[in-house]
Amino acid sequence: MTASIDVIIPSFRPDERYLLPVLRLKRPAGTDIRFYLVIDDPGAAVPDSIRGLVDNQTVFLLINDKNLGAAGARNRGIAASSGEWLLLLDDDVLPDEVLLEAYAHAIKTFSTATGFIGLVRFPEACSRFCEAVLASGSMDIFSIAERRPTFAWAATANVMVRRRTMGEIRFSSAFPASGGGEDVDFFLNLMTRNKGQRLYCVPGAAVEHPWWNNGRPGYKRPFRYGIGNSLLGTLHPQFTYYDFLNTPETLLLLCLLLPVPGWTVSVLVLMGGVLCIELIANAVQVLKRYPGSSAAAVYYTALLRLAQDTGVLWGKLRRGQFFRIGERFHDDGRIQKINFYHSNTYRTVKWLLYPVLAIAVAMCRTPS
Template identity: 40%
Template sequence: MFTSTDSIDIIIPSFRLDEQFLLPLIRLPKPGGWQVNYYIVADNPGVKPGATLLQMAREGVIQLIINTKNIGPGETRNKGIDAGNGSWILFLDDDIVADEDLLFQYVKVIGEKKEAIGFIGLTDFPAPENSFTRALTVAGLTSIFTIANKKDQFIWGVTANIMYKRSALGDLRFSPELSAIGGGEDVDLGARLSMQHHTQFTCVKEARVTHPWWNYGQPHYDRFTRYGAGMALLLSRFKQFSWYAFPNPIEGMLLALLSAPLFFIYLSWQKWLILLVAIPLIDMVINYIRASGMGYKDLSVGYYMTLIRCSNEWGQLKTLLQRGQLHYFMKRINIDFTRPRHFRTNRWRIIKLVIYIILLAVLIY
């Protein structure tokens, strides 16, 4: 097997094996003098590879691995890591469209920064096309994908487009626990690697791919629930980077439910119901104001932002409750892994707090 230091293993986990996206990635122009190996790992025992992929596998253009059972994206990437031995490992998603010079841009930066532990490429999204995708943008769900546009270095990057140095990675692998829930494994591995080597990934905005809108841009929430579950697990793994915050809407509704007996005794169930309904409505109003500030004045943007956020918060709270980790209630994690203050706030949290105080005052008096 090729063992030159000038070699890249491209690992693409896939469930669908959609040739529409995979074939252009396999056929990307290759830099001269570099060995590029493809590991397409299907996490779907029942998948039927297309004729072209099967031919490429027979001819040795790619290595096609089909898992005997579904093991999750992180463990699937681990299979690809262990199957290859290239000096650099490039992770790509199976539904992205890469710029033609993607590999050239990575090779260029490797030549300039051979000691780097890895490189974070730019993962762009198309322009928002409806209220839901505008909500994703305003809510910041795409910001980590485009971190290469904002930073020169960062501690982790999404696996849609990121390169690891194999010698730096060593025996580190994606966490099976995080992979099982499908959220947070990219954060975890990148952070552990950066902390181990006391450095960060270099951002390369020129190494660009475009990611389609999830679910064709249509409303969906299971993905963000999984992300929230991943954040819950990261809290216990990196508790030194956690901090307390005001209750989010899901936590606030749980507190309102727990306080129901006091309302029924001292006030009324009608006032308690007003408080319960007001919690997500107040958040929706704040989200609409935020969206309006970015030029999106459609009321539905605030509505979708609230549902996206609540699905994420529910994933985190549900996971903490299932694990019996109630001491992380109202805790957050800094995903840039800077050491936070014990309590953080911002103008939006302060505005919501003032509204809550006024509402409670009205209900009590």
């Protein structure tokens, strides 16, 4: 039986360095392959080399009248396509030559699957900031295909979905237009619709993704992802639980105490101590996971965590959801309502040092 695969590639800035290798991928025997390139900027210049491949039979070019964002561009590709299998790729990945063959083999092997997670590799860390991104764990979802047989969701850089398992599920426009949280939301909806069935991991279906911003430090992306992720608890309350306050939440609480007469200096000292403890806890965790990491990588790791956690907090505050402060989310699809239970090196260090900080400040306030 012929496997029908439609490859959907949303693109804001079409770059032939990445798109041509995708559009020219080897098409395995016994498959019907079509490519849908969705240009999400009506003013973008589409290279002639790409236009030359468009035949409206196997390669289609869709240009949006206005910017629809990551979710809207994918949805337009889904609507225009008709294949039983939808392969979602980012527009800045370089695929292995056997990418389609690996997915075709997975389709034959797992005939009842809702979808498949491919592997997204990154080059060797080219800066201390790249080391920090790896050490922070924020990139773990990209390599999940190497570490798990199945998982609840995947990065849309490289993932395949069976059309009929989706029903009316589409990527939500409620999330930031440039991305963040909509992938988790989509695949958790897919998992719920299909009675808990998860995506199969296919490490042989691999692409390489470049470092963002050429490896230079940047915090807008994790902050934006945090804002998007702050919506997940509202949309999927079954996966939420409450936990001790993280650093941005703790600092917000301390800010509320600043106006209290006689407390200003103590609160400022506490805030400085909380930030120092955040740095120490990150250092212990990073050095445990990646012995020999540089001081710069530890520093960047702390900033990355703070940027994402602050984005989550800001998203909740902006919607007036103060009751969600302290709420956490099982993005792995677990439904477990036991609160304040999770422990790891980072948390253990923080909650050992917090009492020490509080006692030190209290002793300083006590008259001799």
